[in-house]
Amino acid sequence: MRGSRLPPAGGVPRIAPLSGPADGRLAILQHDVLVIGAGLAGMRAAIEAQRNGADVAVISKVHPVRSHSNAAQGGINAALGRVEGDTWEVHAEDTVKGSDWLGDQDSIEIMARDAGENILELEHMGVVFNRDKDGRLAVRSFGGASKQRTFFVADFTGQAMLHVLYEQLLKSGVRIYEEWFVTSLIVENGTCGGVVALEIRTGRVEAIRAKAVILCVGGIGRVYEPSTNALICTGDGIAQAYRVGAPVMDMEMIQYHPTTLKSNGALITEGARGEGATLVNSKGERFLSNPRYGTTNKMELASRDVISRAEQIEINEGRGVDGCVLLDCRHLGEKLIREKLSQIREMGLDFANVDIVKAPIPIRPGMHYIMGGIKTDSEGQTKVPGLYAAGECACVSVHGANRLGANSLLDTIVFGRRSGAHAAKAAKGMSLPAVPETRADLDRKHIEELKARRGGEPSARIRLEMGRLMNDRVSVFRDKAGLEGALEKLRELKSRGKRISLTDRGTVFNTDLIFALELDFMLDVAETIVASALFRAESRGAHTRMDFPKRDDEKWLKHTLASWTPDGPKMDTLPVTITRWPPKERKY
């Protein structure tokens, strides 16, 4: 091939030496605090745990800067009084309203109150936030917020924060297990004592002991197809926690983001609407001015659940364009787009062949985020002693039935930090929980059995069927029949999932094996989502039941709780904590 600089086939490439199980450096794997996942929540937790005197390690199935926090574009919320009359209480109230009153108000108060301090600390660490004309941190508008309080780095805020936290992690000297995949949590006598993990590059499986484990494993987007989420968002840690007795909460609360690309499900930031972009249907109407949607005041800056529903109705009723509606940025001008929306312009060009400077871009609601997750308290503690969770995988709950844009980054930082501090302090007076020496053998055996199996389906086929099923039945609009069908289908997929076989039986960088392990976790996550959606017989936030179209505060101002049993999830409810904002009608 002309221009090729590949060496001819047959040449021997330089191969990095593999570190074998005999490597003395890794002989004893144990730490005070072990953080699973190296996105924003994970790195923030690790840095805080180390500050509190703990021996900390981070373990991640990808290099930290490959984590999905990267994809957060728009910004991070805090009431730093940039706009007249904005206080943390106003931010908290917006968040409560956004959550459709399902968020726990004590936790929301903590998040809103701690926000400012946390953002200033990020700035001091080196995040290159955009500034105003006085050189102070600039803010932009965001959906569901009554005041401008979203701090940002152009339209790649998550990436800018993630890379700076990685800088701080390098500075801290915290041990990083890079490209290690956690296969299970170790729980002995009811206490979490570490994890078993697979080093992807060598295939070795080891137990890593710890006094506290913090799950910061992110979201579950790959349970859906399509999704804005990265391919790594498979909810492994959520399923692992669920299996060892930590219940998951509000799993039915799945956020569909109003502006995703049709071609690959990629995300167009809410920041675009924050800067003034409009949504129009095939007739060129700004349909959010229609009173039926309850969005006549805030229009494009209403909450995500509300706008996604409106878009889906427009599309369903024939006023869409090829299964989409249009996002119009043209009137913002090229200069603003270049300075504040450069990445999404690039994405429009790359993935939709549209230059947003010149033409409206087709978008549609797409699966984006899970408000639910492993139930924790405001220190990140789960029901299992020694096991913590923070970030998207956790449900504190600060997002309730619908998360506000730019509150997810805040959630990761505030609760990542609190979990790290709490875990480090708790670990101080503790000895390492006892772990049987043969514990890792269980996972080794499971992997060997998987590799030995012949003649089954590939995992990819089952994942795709599951993803399409979820997007079809458990999306913006849901009903009993659809959900029951989905549950039945999932049980079939689970049984087929037990019989899959691999193409790759090697030990070095066997991604085929990783996908198979992930599928097993995703099927459990999917089951809890469907079971919870079936259980909640009302419409609230992102959860719209066609057969129960109204919010029902009398019966359902409650969290749903799913606990693992051998026969599938056992459903329960928990009260919602109301401190000072009683439920009201929700309009934007």
Next chain:
Amino acid sequence: MKATLIVRRYDPESGKPPYDQTYTVAVGESEVVLDALIKIREEQDGSLALRCSCRSAICGSCAMNMNGHPGLACKTKVAALSPHGEPVQVGPGGNLPVIKDLVVDMGPFWSKVRQVTPWLRPGAPPPANEEYRVPNERMLDLSGMMACIMCGACVMACTVLEAEQGQGGKPDEGFLGPAALAKALRFVGDPRDGTSRERLEALMGGGGIWDCTHCFECVQRCPKGVAPMDRILELRRRAVDAGFTDHNGVRHAQAFVDSIRKHGQLDENYLARKSVTFGELFQMMPVALRMLLAGKMPPMFPHNLPGDSREDVKRIFEAMEEEKPA
């Protein structure tokens, strides 16, 4: 359309050398190389190893060689590489050890990033209860470097690293490379950092900013518009401005300018004499001899430009110096 991908495979456990494997896969018009590779992996061959995650050019996992040049597989359209259905050649990125198939060892990449002390070292304790006051323009400028996703495409494309490794250099030694140096400017240029001088001084040594040969490959291959080479040149300007001039690279640059100013074109002998010490010049004798024998020695006395051209060049210099901001 049907696309043909010739993928460079390598399995370290097989004991066999790398080989090419051809796959045929259906792809849509706007689909990218990563879409094709994922289809291959999911539908045809689960053993194909590659890294990928976000699918939207933000995580930096999927840098690899496509038709001989590195880029992000998630951002490179199949149709662009294969307008008439030609086979697309896919292989691991260069200048880094191969682990398996399209997966390379990023260890040397990160070890070089770590060498530039990649975290903020504030000059003074941060202001209490508020942010550092910094002009927005400075932050926007830094954003251009923070846009780097550390995918490694620039390092895979770097001709200096290719030359060093061709002569037996190790991937984690020698030239720091475009990504690490662009990262260095992110701190040197950060008004909150108090250690710009130390940083610049550290970059004056071997493997630092003067080892780049301005081949433009990294600028062309960077999928995020970071233009690492431009950042390296900016570091050089700042180093010279900060008084770090005792370096062959600085002398070389100065000799370059002097020669053009004087003759209107390059006097390569002058360049060599001015750029290195006498001892180094002496060491270059065997090279000079070989050049002489091969008829490649530049003329002892440079030709001057014909007619008024030299005056034109002078006027260009004058115009540039007038425009140069104080």
